[in-house]
Amino acid sequence: MSNNSNDTIFIGKKPLMTYVTSTIVQLATKPSVTIKARGLTTSTAIDVSQIVLKKTKPAFEISNVSINSESLVSTDGRNRDVSAIEITIARKNS
Template sequence: MSASNAHAGRKAGNEIFIGKKPLMTYVTATLVQLANEPMVIIKARGKSITRAVDVAQIIVKRMDMMGYKIGPVKIGSEAVQSPDGRIRNVSTIEVSISRAR
C-alpha cells in the first residue's frame, strides 16, 4: 500500500484508515461498518495514531449502551521512503473494535 492510500480515509473490507479528516468522520465511518461487520479494525500510522485511539475511545465510551469493546491492539513500525529518498521508520497501530455479545 502506498503512503497516499494509507491515510485517505477509505475503507477496505472492515478496515478504517485514519488520516487528517475531522475526528467524527472516522467515528461515523466506524459505526457504519460495525452495523454491517462484527469487527472493524482502525488503522493509523505516525501522527494519526492519537486520532485512532480517540476514535476507538469515543465509540466504546460514548456508545456504551451499544456494547462495543476494544479487542486486540497491534503496534509496529513500517519503513517508508521520504520525498528526499531516505528510508525512515513510522510507527503503526491497529485497534480492533467489535460488538460485545
C-alpha cells in the first residue's frame, strides 16, 4: 500500500459526511484509501469507515487497522501521548 497523501483522508473538525464523501470519491479511482485520525477524532474515523462500508457494500472491505500512540508537545511545552488510528479500506478481491 502506498501512503501518498492522495490516498489518505485526515480526519479533523469538519462534518462527518464531508469525510464519507471524500473517501467514496477517492475509492472510485484508487484501489485503497487510508483514513487517519488522532485524539478525539478517532471515533469519527471509525464512524466514517463504517458508513463508507455500508454505502459501498459489497465492493469494499477494511483491509488493515493500525492503532498506536504518538508523543506530541502541547502548547505548555509538556509531552503528551495521543492515541492515533489508521483504517485502510480496499476493494474486495473477487
